[in-house]
Amino acid sequence: MNELAFPAHKMSSGQAVFRVLVVDDDQDMAALLARTLTKEGMSVDTVFDGDAALVHAMSSTPDLILLDVVLPGISGFDLCERLKADDATALIPIILVTTLEDSRSRVRGIEAGADDFLSKPIKLEELVARVKTLRRLHETRRELEARRLTAEVHRKEAIRKAFSRYISPRLAERIISDAGSDGLPFQSRAKRISVVALFADLRGFTRLTETMEVDKVVGMLNEYFAVITEAAYRYDGTIFSIAGDCLLVGFNVPFPQADASQRAWHTAQDMVAGFAPVLAGWTQGGGLPTGVGIGIASGEAIIGNIGSPHHMSYTIIGDAVNTAARLMQMARGGELLVSDVVYDSIRDLVPAGSVASRGKVPLRGKTEATPVYSIELAKR
Amino acid sequence: MTGETHKVVVAKDIADLIPQFLGNRRKEIDSLRGALAAADFEQLRQLGHRMRGVGNSYGFARVSLLGERIEQGARSSDHVAIENCISEYRDYLDRVQISYE
Numbered sequence: 134m135n136e137l138a139f140p141a142h143k144m145s146s147g148q149a150v151f152r153v154l155v156v157d158d159d160q161d162m163a164a165l166l167a168r169t170l171t172k173e174g175m176s177v178d179t180v181f182d183g184d185a186a187l188v189h190a191m192s193s194t195p196d197l198i199l200l201d202v203v204l205p206g207i208s209g210f211d212l213c214e215r216l217k218a219d220d221a222t223a224l225i226p227i228i229l230v231t232t233l234e235d236s237r238s239r240v241r242g243i244e245a246g247a248d249d250f251l252s253k254p255i256k257l258e259e260l261v262a263r264v265k266t267l268r269r270l271h272e273t274r275r276e277l278e279a280r281r282l283t284a285e286v287h288r289k290e291a292i293r294k295a296f297s298r299y300i301s302p303r304l305a306e307r308i309i310s311d312a313g314s315d316g317l318p319f320q321s322r323a324k325r326i327s328v329v330a331l332f333a334d335l336r337g338f339t340r341l342t343e344t345m346e347v348d349k350v351v352g353m354l355n356e357y358f359a360v361i362t363e364a365a366y367r368y369d370g371t372i373f374s375i376a377g378d379c380l381l382v383g384f385n386v387p388f389p390q391a392d393a394s395q396r397a398w399h400t401a402q403d404m405v406a407g408f409a410p411v412l413a414g415w416t417q418g419g420g421l422p423t424g425v426g427i428g429i430a431s432g433e434a435i436i437g438n439i440g441s442p443h444h445m446s447y448t449i450i451g452d453a454v455n456t457a458a459r460l461m462q463m464a465r466g467g468e469l470l471v472s473d474v475v476y477d478s479i480r481d482l483v484p485a486g487s488v489a490s491r492g493k494v495p496l497r498g499k500t501e502a503t504p505v506y507s508i509e510l511a512k513r
Numbered sequence: 514m515t516g517e518t519h520k521v522v523v524a525k526d527i528a529d530l531i532p533q534f535l536g537n538r539r540k541e542i543d544s545l546r547g548a549l550a551a552a553d554f555e556q557l558r559q560l561g562h563r564m565r566g567v568g569n570s571y572g573f574a575r576v577s578l579l580g581e582r583i584e585q586g587a588r589s590s591d592h593v594a595i596e597n598c599i600s601e602y603r604d605y606l607d608r609v610q611i612s613y614e
Contacts, residue, residue: 161534162567168527203562232566254569254577257524 151268154195155179156186156212157230158204162253166199166230169257170264183207187215190222197267199251202231202238210245217246224274226267230255323437328386329393329429329475330454331370332461333361333404335378336426354378356411361425364403368396373448379461383449386436394431394478401427401469405510424466427510429475430456456503459496463505473504483508518608523572525613534571538564538606545583545599549592557595558587575605 153170157163158181167177178195180186183206190198198216202209209229216222229242232253242250249263293305335357342350361380365372369390370382382400384393408425415423434451460470470491471479480488487509493502523531541560548556564580579602586594 159567164530253566
């Protein structure tokens with residue numbers, strides 16, 4: 134028989150059972166220890182050698198271990214050392230039980246990480262007192278740890294909620310998970326990755342709003358952004374920035390997306406389709422010659438924290454982003470302009486008759502002209 | 514020593530553990546004898562060490578005392594001293610009288 138269980142005699146209502154593992158190769162000693170502790174309302178498991186104790190401690194994580202020093206297999210000292218070196222078991226209080234009274238054994242036990250000692254022959258009152266003391270300490274430590282974890286969850290949730298109003302929930306999640314050990318976000322290093330960048334802009338809107346009331350402009354922009362950000366989230370795009378009426382969405386960043394170009398295409402379609410009823414409402418209310426113009430390009434970009442110590446943006450920069458921005462600036466309302474590389478990835482999805490080549494177009498900042506395709510997403 | 518009775522008072526909470534405790538002590542006599550016959554003093558030391566730990570914990574001070582003497586005898590390979598202890602141990606187990614309170 135390698136293992137015995139002694140369930141608690143009694144348990145006060147609402148209080149978790151305190152689980153003790155007794156490790157002693159002497160069955161009489163183990164039975165006496167178990168009996169004494171079950172009388173105190175604790176639940177006791179008993180094993181008779183070091184190897185079984187290690188398996189039991191790792192698998193069931195008791196609240197306290199009463200550990201004999203002289204054991205078959207792993208010795209009590211070695212077992213104590215191993216349990217204290219493992220994160221999963223390091224906090225379990227261990228009382229070393231020994232007949233070795235000499236100070237060398239105590240020193241060895243302290244070095245192994247033991248929390249307390251008991252000498253054989255066991256004085257049962259002393260056993261109970263020592264276990265109860267460690268139980269109080271253990272429960273206090275556990276309660277403090279639970280409070281710390283709860284506070285941490287609340288803190289992250291608050292950050293997530295705050296961030297999610299300004300950046301995409303996925304990006305907020307990434308920033309929070311990247312938080313360094315000191316709790317500060319934005320610690321991760323910049324890196325170069327392949328991205329698909331989508332820029333969307335409400336063409337001509339800025340000029341049209343110069344004479345509008347401020348509240349009306351803000352209300353219209355909120356309607357517009359509600360539609361296009363929802364489209365970006367629908368295809369797991371990451372919104373990096375909103376500036377004026379312009380939006381930058383990244384795909385394949387910060388999470389890999391093998392179908393990034395296709396996602397960008399669907400996002401563009403949904404942005405224009407979703408915005409159509411909004412635009413119709415605006416037209417009924419006075420009419421505005423505007424629409425969403427979109428540019429999409431792909432290539433390498435750098436993702437990271439860019440700015441000064443006083444103000445930073447977690448964003449993407451690079452040729453793909455610049456090209457997408459230039460294409461967006463050239464696009465009319467309801468038009469999508471894409472680079473040739475992007476078009477090659479989505480050509481099967483584009484309805485026949487809606488695409489036209491614009492040929493090689495010189496783009497500001499680029500030495501070579503870029504082959505550009507125009508896709509009509511909606512009538513203005 | 515012969516004819517002497519040994520009275521031990523044990524907590525009634527552990528009364529049901531005593532038959533097994535005494536049964537194991539009797540088995541211990543056999544183990545001690547076997548180890549002595551084989552002159553296995555390391556085994557004798559370990560058995561004495563165990564007796565020392567468990568005896569007094571149950572309230573059987575004499576078991577711990579004999580265990581300590583066997584442990585000492587094993588360290589000095591004192592065959593005669595250990596043989597005397599084993600005889601005394603058997604006699605003790607035959608005559609011990611237990612009361613519970």
